[in-house]
Amino acid sequence: MINISDYTLNELEQYIESIGEKKFHAKQIFKWIHKIGIESFDEMTDISKSLREKLKEHTYILKLNILECQKSKKDDTIKFLIGLNDDTAIESVFMKYNHGNTICVSTQVGCKMGCKFCASTKAGYERNLTASEIEGQIWAVQKYTGERISNVVYMGIGEPLDNYDNVIKSIRNINSPEGLNIGARHISVSTCGIVPNIYKLADENIQATLSISLHATDDKTRKEIMPVANRYSIKELLEACKYYISKTGRRISFEYALIAGVNDNRETAMNLAKLLRGMIAHINLIPVNEIKNGSYKKSNESNIENFMNTLNSCGIVTTVRRELGSDIDAACGQLRQKYLNKDTIKQ
């Protein structure tokens, strides 16, 4: 059976023609799936019964099921554990910001990048998500909350640029005027720094925001907390970022997880300012999420404030990310980890 939700409009047109039907039906079907979010072919009221039957025979519409959710008592953040058809599970997080409802989506089942502070990588990597499994998270969460999502951040479980083709395909479908029509500027792609794919992304002509998980200002420290640094140096990473800015004109967001005693002193803040001087950049400081059995502790309030003030005084726009849903397992990978341990919390 073909997962019809995975097709781009172009691919769907080719498929529809290949089964002897008129090309224009592709746009109708695409809209039903990607704009309206229907779950059965019978809901496609402007498609003939015979075509619907043909589609049913050979294809299916992907539907993701919410297995569990945790609602924050402090704010409106909801974390979802979402089941996939092969009985694996991923996480998505719904957050309310002044600029609109935002979802953080996963891109892989597990992750192979091995960042030391991250729960998502603990159980290893299983597989890439398909484009429709990425978009399906938006549909599942919109249907559950009854609220429209206007911003998508690719920052959940997995390394988006390690699942490059499916991530790009999902962005194109989400961005399509025949689909959810979420503007590329409201889509943010995060990476731990897969340098060749940053160049590729820059050449895609997508105006998405690029978010770089930097977390250190020298290669030695970065290698200690992020194995990807063994493949690409900070210098190479920043060269790729400059290329991205030159091609897209977009400001880059640098994520910096503050870890007590590792990367949170004044000298490091000064080094960070020096590294990013002259770039159109924004720094997001994140007190590191303390994970079960992890060895890293978050920086204390005064170190966080000093770090931010040092950067701001050097002219680098820096904010501390609001810890939404801090009373639930909002850090990526923690709810899934519990699921894998069969130790889940019911809503």
Ligand code: SF4
């Ligand atoms: S931080 Fe991101 S890239 Fe690193 S292990 Fe976790 S999910 Fe993977």
